[in-house]
Amino acid sequence: MRFSARLAAALLLPLLLLGACAGVPTASPPTASLSDGVWMKGDLHIHSRHSTDSSNNPVAKIIALAEAVHMDYLLISDHDNHVDGDVAHHTWADPEYRSNSLVLLYGAEWTTHRGHGTAIAAKPYDHQALYDVRDARDVKIGEVKRTLGIHLSANHPANGTNNFTFSYDIVDSVEVWNSAVWPANAAAIRVWDGLLKSGRKLTGRGGSDSHHGYPDTPAQATRLSYQARENNVGTPTTWVFAKARTPQAVVDALTNGRVSISANPYAPRVEFYADLDGDGRMDMMMGDNARPPGHPVAFRVQLTGPAVVPGATYTAKVVKDGQPFATLSLSGQTPAAVSFTDTPSPTGRTYYRVEVQGPPTPYPEVPGSMALSGTMLGLSNPIYFNFDPNF
Numbered sequence: 001m002r003f004s005a006r007l008a009a010a011l012l013l014p015l016l017l018l019g020a021c022a023g024v025p026t027a028s029p030p031t032a033s034l035s036d037g038v039w040m041k042g043d044l045h046i047h048s049r050h051s052t053d054s055s056n057n058p059v060a061k062i063i064a065l066a067e068a069v070h071m072d073y074l075l076i077s078d079h080d081n082h083v084d085g086d087v088a089h090h091t092w093a094d095p096e097y098r099s100n101s102l103v104l105l106y107g108a109e110w111t112t113h114r115g116h117g118t119a120i121a122a123k124p125y126d127h128q129a130l131y132d133v134r135d136a137r138d139v140k141i142g143e144v145k146r147t148l149g150i151h152l153s154a155n156h157p158a159n160g161t162n163n164f165t166f167s168y169d170i171v172d173s174v175e176v177w178n179s180a181v182w183p184a185n186a187a188a189i190r191v192w193d194g195l196l197k198s199g200r201k202l203t204g205r206g207g208s209d210s211h212h213g214y215p216d217t218p219a220q221a222t223r224l225s226y227q228a229r230e231n232n233v234g235t236p237t238t239w240v241f242a243k244a245r246t247p248q249a250v251v252d253a254l255t256n257g258r259v260s261i262s263a264n265p266y267a268p269r270v271e272f273y274a275d276l277d278g279d280g281r282m283d284m285m286m287g288d289n290a291r292p293p294g295h296p297v298a299f300r301v302q303l304t305g306p307a308v309v310p311g312a313t314y315t316a317k318v319v320k321d322g323q324p325f326a327t328l329s330l331s332g333q334t335p336a337a338v339s340f341t342d343t344p345s346p347t348g349r350t351y352y353r354v355e356v357q358g359p360p361t362p363y364p365e366v367p368g369s370m371a372l373s374g375t376m377l378g379l380s381n382p383i384y385f386n387f388d389p390n391f
C-alpha cells in the first residue's frame with residue numbers, strides 16, 4: 001500500500017508541476033466574509049523620541065493621544081538609522097511602549113539612501129537583518145523580507161526628497177496618504193495607480209509621519225512644535241477590516257487590502273463593496289479580487305460613522321484603471337451611500353477605487369489638521385477583477 005501511494009504521488013507530482021507551468025488559470029481565492037470581522041483604526045507611521053529628528057514626543061505621549069482618540073491599533077515607526085538598526089533595544093524595549101486598549105505592532109521606518117519603508121509585524125522580528133541589507137540588490141532584500149515574515153510598505157514614494165526607488169516587488173503596500181497635507185500626495189497616488197495598472201495588487205495605506213508632540217512647558221517648545229497641532233496621531237487614519245482584534249489580524253488585513261484611509265480618527269470611514277450576482281447583497285469589499293462575471297456589477301460606496309453631517313453633500317470620485325470613471329453624490333444620512341454599475345472586462349484586468357470629499361471633520365486634539373486636509377475625507381482601496389493572485 002505504502003509503495004503504491006508513493007508511486008501515485010511520483011506520477012502525480014510532474015502532472016501538477018506541468019499544470020502550474022503551462023499557465024493553467026488559477027482560481028481566485030474565495031472572498032473572505034464581509035461580516036465576520038471588526039473595523040479597526042490606527043496610525044502606522046509615527047516618530048517618538050527614539051528618532052533624533054523628533055521633539056517632545058516620548059512614547060507615552062503618543063500612546064496617550066492614540067488612546068484618547070479611541071484608536072484600535074498603533075505602530076510607532078522610528079527611523080532605524082538613528083539607532084543603527086537596533087530598534088529592538090530602543091523603541092520596542094521602551095517601558096512606555098505598552099497599552100491596555102491599543103493593539104501595538106512592531107516595526108520601524110527603514111531609512112535608506114534609496115528611500116524609506118515601514119516594516120510592520122505582529123511580533124518582534126530581526127529588524128537588524130533588514131537594516132543590514134538596505135544597500136543590497138533588491139532581490140536580496142526581498143529574500144530577507146520574506147524570511148523575516150514581515151509586511152514591508154513603501155513610504156512617501158514620490159515626495160521629491162526621499163522617493164522610494166527600490167523595486168515595488170519587495171513591498172506589500174504603499175503609503176498613498178502621508179501626513180495631514182493631502183494635496184502633497186498627488187504624485188504618490190499616480191505611482192499607486194501605475195503599480196495597480198501593472199497588475200500588482202498593492203494596498204494603499206496612510207501614515208501621519210508625525211514627529212513632534214505638544215511641549216509640556218513653553219520652555220520645551222522647538223522650532224517645529226507647531227506641527228503637533230497640525231499633524232499628529234491619525235492624520236490620516238488607516239482603517240483595516242480585521243478578522244479579529246489581534247496584531248496578526250491587523251497585519252493580514254493590511255496585506256489583503258481590506259483597508260481605507262480617513263482624514264482623521266473622527267472622520268467618516270469610506271467603505272466600498274460590490275454585488276457580483278445581482279441579488280442585492282454585497283459579495284466583495286475593497287481588497288477583494290474576483291473573476292469578472294461577464295455582466296454588470298453593482299458597486300456601493302458608503303460613508304460610515306457618527307461624523308457624517310446630516311444634509312451635507314459628499315462627492316465620491318470613482319477611479320477605474322487609473323482614469324476618472326464617475327463622480328457621484330452621497331447625501332448625508334447614516335450611512336450615506338451611493339451605487340453605480342459597470343461591467344468589468346471579461347478578459348483583462350480591471351480595478352475600481354474611490355476618493356470621497358466633503359465637509360471636513362473637526363479633530364479637536366489636532367485642530368490645525370483640518371485646514372491641511374481640506375475637503376479630502378477618505379479613500380478606499382480597490383476592488384479587483386482578474387488580478388493574478390500569483391503575480
Ligand SMILES: [Zn+2]
Pocket residue numbers: 109116155156162
Ligand atoms: Zn520617511
Ligand SMILES: [Zn+2]
Pocket residue numbers: 045047109209
Ligand atoms: Zn517618517
